[in-house]
Amino acid sequence: MPETAMRGNGSKHFRYFVAAKPNGSTGDGTPEHPSRSIREAIEDIRVRHAGDSPSVQRLNGYDRIDICSVFKGPTTSDTKQRYEFFVDPLGASDLAIGSAQLPWPDLESALEGVAKMDAEGAIPLGPGEHLSLSVREVFSATPVDRRKRRHERIAQVVLGLVTLTLVVPLVAILGHLVYKAWPVLTPSFLFENPRNQMTAGGVWAPLIGTFYLVFISLLVASPIGVLAGVYLNEYARDNWFTRVVNLAVVNLAGVPSIVHALFGVGAFVMFANMGESVLAASCTLAIMTLPVIITSTREALASVPMNFREACWNMGASRWQTIRTIVLPNSINGILTGVILQVSRAAGETAPILFTGAALYMTIPTKGLRSFFPYSLQDGCMALSYHLHVMMTQVKGASPEAIEAGKSLPLEHLQYGTAIVLIGLVLTVNSFSIGLRMYLRSRKKW
Amino acid sequence: MASVGIQIRDLSVKYGEKPALREVSLDIPPNQIFGIIGPANSGKTTLLKCINRTIDFVTTASVSGSLLVADQDVRRMRNVYELRRRIGMVFPLPVGLPMSIYDNVAYGPRMAGVRQRGELDVLVERCLRQAALWDEVKDRLNLLGTKLSGGQQQRLTLARALSLEPEILCLDEFSIAIDPVTTMKIEEVLLELSREMSIVLVTNLVQQARRLAQNVAFFNSSRLVEVGETKQLFTKPREQLTFDYVTGNIG
Numbered sequence: 001m002p003e004t005a006m007r008g009n010g011s012k013h014f015r016y017f018v019a020a021k022p023n024g025s026t027g028d029g030t031p032e033h034p035s036r037s038i039r040e041a042i043e044d045i046r047v048r049h050a051g052d053s054p055s056v057q058r059l060n061g062y063d064r065i066d067i068c069s070v071f072k073g074p075t076t077s078d079t080k081q082r083y084e085f086f087v088d089p090l091g092a093s094d095l096a097i098g099s100a101q102l103p104w105p106d107l108e109s110a111l112e113g114v115a116k117m118d119a120e121g122a123i124p125l126g127p128g129e130h131l132s133l134s135v136r137e138v139f140s141a142t143p144v145d146r147r148k149r150r151h152e153r154i155a156q157v158v159l160g161l162v163t164l165t166l167v168v169p170l171v172a173i174l175g176h177l178v179y180k181a182w183p184v185l186t187p188s189f190l191f192e193n194p195r196n197q198m199t200a201g202g203v204w205a206p207l208i209g210t211f212y213l214v215f216i217s218l219l220v221a222s223p224i225g226v227l228a229g230v231y232l233n234e235y236a237r238d239n240w241f242t243r244v245v246n247l248a249v250v251n252l253a254g255v256p257s258i259v260h261a262l263f264g265v266g267a268f269v270m271f272a273n274m275g276e277s278v279l280a281a282s283c284t285l286a287i288m289t290l291p292v293i294i295t296s297t298r299e300a301l302a303s304v305p306m307n308f309r310e311a312c313w314n315m316g317a318s319r320w321q322t323i324r325t326i327v328l329p330n331s332i333n334g335i336l337t338g339v340i341l342q343v344s345r346a347a348g349e350t351a352p353i354l355f356t357g358a359a360l361y362m363t364i365p366t367k368g369l370r371s372f373f374p375y376s377l378q379d380g381c382m383a384l385s386y387h388l389h390v391m392m393t394q395v396k397g398a399s400p401e402a403i404e405a406g407k408s409l410p411l412e413h414l415q416y417g418t419a420i421v422l423i424g425l426v427l428t429v430n431s432f433s434i435g436l437r438m439y440l441r442s443r444k445k446w
Numbered sequence: 447m448a449s450v451g452i453q454i455r456d457l458s459v460k461y462g463e464k465p466a467l468r469e470v471s472l473d474i475p476p477n478q479i480f481g482i483i484g485p486a487n488s489g490k491t492t493l494l495k496c497i498n499r500t501i502d503f504v505t506t507a508s509v510s511g512s513l514l515v516a517d518q519d520v521r522r523m524r525n526v527y528e529l530r531r532r533i534g535m536v537f538p539l540p541v542g543l544p545m546s547i548y549d550n551v552a553y554g555p556r557m558a559g560v561r562q563r564g565e566l567d568v569l570v571e572r573c574l575r576q577a578a579l580w581d582e583v584k585d586r587l588n589l590l591g592t593k594l595s596g597g598q599q600q601r602l603t604l605a606r607a608l609s610l611e612p613e614i615l616c617l618d619e620f621s622i623a624i625d626p627v628t629t630m631k632i633e634e635v636l637l638e639l640s641r642e643m644s645i646v647l648v649t650n651l652v653q654q655a656r657r658l659a660q661n662v663a664f665f666n667s668s669r670l671v672e673v674g675e676t677k678q679l680f681t682k683p684r685e686q687l688t689f690d691y692v693t694g695n696i697g
Binding site for chain 2: 310325
């Protein structure tokens with residue numbers, strides 16, 4: 001009687017042993033008396049598991065028969081699976097070859113198949129190896145399925161880890177900044193001007209300056225960008241002019257911001273005679289944000305299905321009517337998101353305003369209505385990004401005595417505080433844009 | 447409502463180098479349903495696009511020949527908006543515009559300058575009734591047109607096409623997305639409408655053309671093969687190709 005084992009799921013596992021060099025007499029497939037060849041093992045299996053006699057041990061789902069090749073003599077050592085064949089009554093096909101995809105319909109044909117392969121020498125079995133014959137339950141996993149599942153798990157883990165390595169530094173940086181800036185993070189830091197050679201006070205002047213720059217630059221860039229995007233997506237035919245414009249837009253987006261700064265100096269500060277002013281700096285920022293606004297506008301417009309436009313045209317609507325009544329209302333969320341995301345870009349850039357309007361130091365009113373409109377367009381202004389740059393490179397920290405006396409704050413705290421305000425501004429705007437996008441998407445109409 | 451016919455002379459259309467229509471000459475008489483049958487890629491839809499000049503939006507298309515609607519050459523018409531208003535179009539895939547059902551139907555009139563609510567109310571109800579959709583949507587006219595089922599959207603498209611009281615109604619395989627019962631309903635509507643307007647019915651269902659049309663044109667590989675009275679074309683066609691197609695031996 002060959003080895004039988006019950007497996008965890010209640011299925012049976014039979015092991016028939018074959019010794020490569022039997023000692024004359026044939027065995028019965030037990031480890032002590034192995035059969036002489038696979039062919040004989042198959043005969044044993046056929047007698048025991050196939051046929052009509054009442055003593056036959058029928059195979060059920062998940063049952064498995066192994067034919068284990070062992071060295072001569074008694075052994076119970078584990079063998080390695082070399083071949084795996086399948087029987088599946090439901091998976092039967094004329095092409096059955098015993099694979100997981102094309103299993104044999106019943107044990108008889110399976111044994112026949114294995115015997116044939118053995119006779120052809122197609123399944124050489126070295127000592128220490130076995131071949132398995134499994135009865136598949138319907139819908140049970142094939143090796144291919146198992147491999148798929150394994151790959152799935154690997155992909156999930158790898159992608160998750162990559163995402164984690166992305167998030168961890170972000171959180172770490174934010175945490176570090178907040179930790180370093182903690183002592184100065186009070187409302188007064190926001191609402192006071194820098195004082196004492198910028199060793200005390202807050203960031204009111206640069207904060208308002210940044211608002212000025214962002215607001216005016218978007219006021220300039222968004223109408224131009226959106227209208228150009230509408231033209232390029234809705235009106236422009238595919239000709240050399242459009243292609244040149246597209247090329248220009250793409251390349252403009254790739255120009256380094258310091259080059260924009262030089263352009264700004266030439267075009268706005270000098271040629272347009274604006275001087276180093278809020279207006280010149282804003283225009284420079286506008287030129288910088290323009291290509292991205294154009295691109296995001298075009299994408300938003302292109303996401304409106306062509307069908308809608310054709311339906312309107314068929315109704316006798318003009319292109320402009322169609323754009324006004326169908327295309328713009330259904331793409332405004334994408335357009336707005338693109339514009340708002342440029343806020344953070346305009347707020348964060350230092351280079352374009354460096355030579356065009358950023359002021360090293362200014363004091364502005366901090367009380368009353370005047371404090372919100374302190375800058376005139378013809379003058380320079382402070383800005384958070386440039387202020388941070390100045391704090392890092394130009395300002396000498398206060399003496400320990402001054403800090404001791406409470407007149408000044410440690411330079412490090414001020415630097416990190418400025419960074420926190422800048423990042424806070426950017427993150428606020430970004431989350432506002434995300435919120436807006438989610439709200440508008442929930443109202444999506446098709 | 448005066449009904450107008452269409453006269454087509456030597457109309458050829460090419461998309462780039464690929465011909466889509468080759469020297470088609472055809473008279474579509476007023477006040478009847480005119481069927482156009484033929485296998486895919488035979489130029490049927492292109493013909494419709496030429497009739498209301500939406501072919502202009504296909505940048506690669508080049509058109510030659512003449513196409514007269516109400517004795518005016520469409521290709522020389524200055525006011526294409528007027529042309530498109532007078533020709534209702536229904537294309538095979540339903541398009542509910544992303545606005546309310548009411549606004550969907552009122553869209554065309556509004557774009558043409560109709561502003562009075564009372565006028566629009568009457569119009570919307572009439573068109574929805576004609577398109578056999580009124581009973582299903584009368585209580586929820588504010589629902590988004592895109593939220594309707596495919597078949598309902600197709601009837602909404604039909605209602606929209608009727609909203610400008612067109613003199614010519616072009617239907618391009620309108621029944622693809624609609625169940626047979628609704629199709630029959632709409633077919634009855636079409637028969638009714640054909641008393642006061644010309645209907646050009648492009649269809650893949652040969653039997654539909656046979657049921658509805660007084661005259662039928664058969665297109666194959668961008669040519670007009672044969673045109674004639676429905677009965678004659680289906681029973682004694684002049685061309686072998688037509689015979690094979692209508693009897694189901696090809697296509």
